Amino acid sequence: MSNICAGIGRGQMYVLEEHIARRRAINQLYRTLLHDLPGITFHTNPNSDFNSNYWLTCIVIDPQEAGFTREELRLKMEEENIETRPLWKPMHLQPVFADCPYYGDNTEGRLFDDGLCLPSGPTLTDKDIERVADVIRNMY
Secondary structure, three states: OOOOHHHHHHHHHOHEEEEHHHHHHHHHHHHHHOOOOOOOOEEOOOOOOOOOOOOEEEEEEOHHHHOOOHHHHHHHHHOOOOOOOOOOOOHHHOOHHHHOOOOOOOHHHHHHHEOOOOOOOOOHHHHHHHHHHHHHHHHO
16 A cells, blocks of 8 residues: 555544444435335345444335336436446456356345445535435336
8 A cells, every 4th residue: 555545544534433424324314215115125234233334325126116127227317417336246247257156046146236326425415315315206
């Protein structure tokens, strides 16, 4: 690691708790604004032993219930100049691992196909989050 990268990382430690608090608040606001929409689920803590920092707010869309796919929503967000991205592409689908053995049940494939990372940066305002939620609501 370069000295510059180390200095930036060290400087970020001063605002880490602030950023985590804001990301948790953003996640909660998304949940509040979208709680009644069919076919949208949020990734959440599996039980009380966990306390996620919600660095990203991710949703999974059930196209049968929602009436639209993750890709349709992603493209609509793009039209509205809102950046989103699918959940990460599974490693076994990456070209470099094409010849490697795969052990799984395609859970990761379903998450990639149906999952979307919503804007979650700590500098987003509540109004920004409401705008994202409005685009999602207008898909119905």
